[in-house]
Amino acid sequence: MAVGIFPISLGFDQCYVLKSEGVIAVDAGFPGKGEHFAQGLKRASINPHDVQLIDLTHGHWDHIGSAKDIKNITGGKLAMHHREASWLEQSIKPLPPGITLWGKVFIGIHKLFMPLITITPVEVDVLLGDEGLSLADYGIPLNRLFSIGFRYRNLDRYGEGIEFFCPDLKRCRVDPTREPIYTPYTGEKGSTLMAVAEAPSASNGVGPFCGGLFADVERHLDMKASPVNLVLHFVRHKYGFIPHFTDVVKCGLAKQSDRRLLKKRFGNCRERFLVNEIKILKPEIILCFGRTAERNVNKVLKNLPPGKQEVKYLLHYSRNNNRYHKNCDKCIFEIWNGQLGGARAVLKNAAKRACPHKAR
Numbered sequence: 001m002a003v004g005i006f007p008i009s010l011g012f013d014q015c016y017v018l019k020s021e022g023v024i025a026v027d028a029g030f031p032g033k034g035e036h037f038a039q040g041l042k043r044a045s046i047n048p049h050d051v052q053l054i055d056l057t058h059g060h061w062d063h064i065g066s067a068k069d070i071k072n073i074t075g076g077k078l079a080m081h082h083r084e085a086s087w088l089e090q091s092i093k094p095l096p097p098g099i100t101l102w103g104k105v106f107i108g109i110h111k112l113f114m115p116l117i118t119i120t121p122v123e124v125d126v127l128l129g130d131e132g133l134s135l136a137d138y139g140i141p142l143n144r145l146f147s148i149g150f151r152y153r154n155l156d157r158y159g160e161g162i163e164f165f166c167p168d169l170k171r172c173r174v175d176p177t178r179e180p181i182y183t184p185y186t187g188e189k190g191s192t193l194m195a196v197a198e199a200p201s202a203s204n205g206v207g208p209f210c211g212g213l214f215a216d217v218e219r220h221l222d223m224k225a226s227p228v229n230l231v232l233h234f235v236r237h238k239y240g241f242i243p244h245f246t247d248v249v250k251c252g253l254a255k256q257s258d259r260r261l262l263k264k265r266f267g268n269c270r271e272r273f274l275v276n277e278i279k280i281l282k283p284e285i286i287l288c289f290g291r292t293a294e295r296n297v298n299k300v301l302k303n304l305p306p307g308k309q310e311v312k313y314l315l316h317y318s319r320n321n322n323r324y325h326k327n328c329d330k331c332i333f334e335i336w337n338g339q340l341g342g343a344r345a346v347l348k349n350a351a352k353r354a355c356p357h358k359a360r
Contacts, residue, residue, distance in 0.1 A: 008040030022139020034069025059084030184246035290316035
């Protein structure tokens with residue numbers, strides 16, 4: 001069964017009309033391009049009312065801008081992934097932060113013009129999941145698939161460890177023989193707390209490929225006294241449930257002396273993965289273990305729509321030095337409790353006193 005493809009320019013982007021036994025439109029281009037769409041259908045000798053579906057590939061403003069106009073012209077149903085439907089229904093115009101220098105410049109220029117762009121909100125009729133959609137019901141012998149990253153799959157399937165692929169491994173010069181990749185842990189369903197650390201250690205981290213429920217951290221590597229386990233036990237005792245846990249950087253760092261490379265890894269992982277984790281999990285409280293984790297989380301939140309996330313800084317759980325008695329679980333728990341209680345002098349005082357829990 002042949003499928004005819006008719007491109008219609010709607011700004012810098014194209015809308016594609018697919019015609020077989022039925023007719024659908026793919027994407028809606030820039031705002032205010034409804035008349036261009038109607039003229040494109042006329043040139044292709046397609047009756048507007050034959051268009052049964054307007055399939056929006058993703059929620060960027062230049063792909064959904066004329067969605068309401070096209071729906072009014074055709075009477076077709078709007079289909080969009082459920083995670084981004086609110087962008088159209090609430091006229092939200094998020095922009096990726098940009099990773100490379102050119103990307104940051106490009107996004108910076110976009111931000112100057114965003115106040116001038118208006119997307120008319122309209123309700124999405126068909127909410128799509130990660131499984132995609134068969135277009136056969138609309139007379140098109142094709143399947144609509146999503147090219148989604150590991151992050152969506154891993155966070156949606158609680159308790160299942162999934163090996164994932166990161167497209168930046170070569171760019172970040174990751175050595176897979178020395179720097180294994182670490183997936184995040186999910187907490188209990190409905191958990192509103194997320195714990196974020198800086199980066200796993202290649203020698204004593206909690207991976208590799210250990211994604212699953214955070215409660216299973218001991219089962220994965222039998223690390224009953226692991227530093228990460230301190231986080232699990234502390235939060236479970238403090239808040240009464242199992243939190244989500246992730247690192248900003250996903251690959252185990254075998255060598256941290258190359259500061260430029262380290263900065264690149266933090267930037268890539270933050271913009272590609274951490275931002276999606278926060279979007280999907282929607283935490284109300286984010287506990288940041290270490291200043292680097294806190295800085296990266298705040299950078300992500302600046303580029304997301306305003307929410308009710310409360311970011312709290314806690315001392316890193318590493319036991320690499322004894323300045324704050326980090327070799328004593330009771331001491332580190334007392335420090336964390338003090339920080340959460342708003343005791344600003346807790347770190348200064350802890351550094352001065354001797355550990356009271358060990359025999360002299």
